Amino acid sequence: MWSIEVAGECAATPAQVYSILAEPQRWSEWNPGVLRIEMHGSFQSGTTAVMVLPDSTTLPFRFAWVEADRGFEDVTELPDAGAVVRVRHELSPTERGTRITYRCEIDGPEQVTEELGAAITSDFADVISALGARAELLGE
Structure with a gap:
């Protein structure tokens, strides 16, 4: 298994960050690597969706874990590559605001x-x- 963890901090609260994450249809507004997200249900565990990349590549995925103000995990199966990708987006409160991992x-x-x-x-x-x-813009 291959893995990596990348983290950063912001002054927004976990609830403010989560409110941005909880709207996948709007991820393209702040993530240039996403053209759009096509949801097949609400933002909750078990829901499936399709991420469309800027080059029009489509990646079907499902939300394996969703917890308000804590984050979510998505799972993408890539059968042609023989791989399964899990990305966990976790929010932790800090003195300054939120650690996003x-x-x-x-x-x-x-x-x-x-x-x-x-x-x-x-x-x-x-x-x-x-x-x-x-998310910090929400706090202003």
Whole structure:
């Protein structure tokens, strides 16, 4: 299994950050790696969705865990690559506001997981920063 964890902090509360995450249809407003999200239900565990990337690639996924003000985890199966990608987006209160942690785990052949992992997580720091900045606007 391949894994990495990337974290950042913002001055917004976990509830403010979560309110941004809880609207997947609007992720493209702050995450340039997402063209759109097509939801097949509400933002809760078990719901499936499709992420459409800027190059029109589609990635079906499901929400495996969703907890208000704490975060969520999504799971994407990539059968052609023989891999399963799990990304956990976790919110923790801090003295300053919120620690936002993205943890990516990929199960599959080692050569595939390393390449996928690098591609999937290359923008995590920027995405976390943009998410935090957007949530901070809610607090103003």
